[in-house]
Amino acid sequence: DVKVTQSSRYLVKRTGEKVFLECVQDMDHENMFWYRQDPGLGLRLIYFSYDVKMKEKGDIPEGYSVSREKKERFSLILESASTNQTSMYLCATNEQGRKNIQYFGAGTRLSVL
Amino acid sequence: QKEVEQNSGPLSVPEGAIASLNCTYSDRGSQSFFWYRQYSGKSPELIMFIYSNGDKEDGRFTAQLNKASQYVSLLIRDSQPSDSATYLCAVVGDNFNKFYFGSGTKLNVKP
Numbered sequence: 001d002v003k004v005t006q007s008s009r010y011l012v013k014r015t016g017e018k019v020f021l022e023c024v025q026d027m028d029h030e031n032m033f034w035y036r037q038d039p040g041l042g043l044r045l046i047y048f049s050y051d052v053k054m055k056e057k058g059d060i061p062e063g064y065s066v067s068r069e070k071k072e073r074f075s076l077i078l079e080s081a082s083t084n085q086t087s088m089y090l091c092a093t094n095e096q097g098r099k100n101i102q103y104f105g106a107g108t109r110l111s112v113l
Numbered sequence: 114q115k116e117v118e119q120n121s122g123p124l125s126v127p128e129g130a131i132a133s134l135n136c137t138y139s140d141r142g143s144q145s146f147f148w149y150r151q152y153s154g155k156s157p158e159l160i161m162f163i164y165s166n167g168d169k170e171d172g173r174f175t176a177q178l179n180k181a182s183q184y185v186s187l188l189i190r191d192s193q194p195s196d197s198a199t200y201l202c203a204v205v206g207d208n209f210n211k212f213y214f215g216s217g218t219k220l221n222v223k224p
Contacts, residue, residue, distance in 0.1 A: 040216065042201070042217060101147065102203070102212055104156040104157050104158070105156060107155070
């Protein structure tokens with residue numbers, strides 16, 4: 001069984017705080033992704049990484065950065081949290097290649113006050 | 114322009130009926146197609162995947178792919194109240210890395 005673990009289920013932060021969301025996978029997958037999910041907007045890709053120290057911007061990277069120092073860990077960083085970053089954040093992972101099922105973590109519901 | 118389109122619903126069906134969920138996509142080069150189920154407040158979980166034209170069956174679920182018409186559908190036979198959830202369609206392009214998700218169809222199965 002693939003296990004994708006997100007460090008927090010619920011998080012409450014204040015505007016301007018630096019926020020770290022951590023994701024760890026145990027399946028040695030190359031690819032890791034960060035999405036946010038908002039009602040009516042579906043899943044939107046923030047960043048993804050296809051190897052250690054490699055990253056690519058997704059559709060909505062503004063206000064976010066990422067770090068991948070080890071293959072199993074992918075961190076999402078909100079440098080200065082704002083209220084419009086209140087959302088559900090989902091980490092996902094998959095192998096590279098055609099049969100590339102994406103597996104999701106449980107999600108982190110972040111509220112920025 | 115959205116890459117993947119789904120009717121947001123809600124789609125209501127009585128228990129025991131067939132639920133039909135549809136998805137269209139814009140990239141003709143898309144290679145892999147997935148259906149995820151997401152319960153309220155939970156993360157998406159994989160239901161089906163399909164790579165080739167035609168039908169693929171797994172228990173009560175059938176995925177159908179028509180690449181010429183650029184649509185993929187999910188049929189749920191003998192629908193149960195526990196099937197009530199939002200169903201997300203996901204499509205992967207020819208680089209095999211980037212997933213495009215639809216915004217989901219909410220399904221309600223009434224007892």
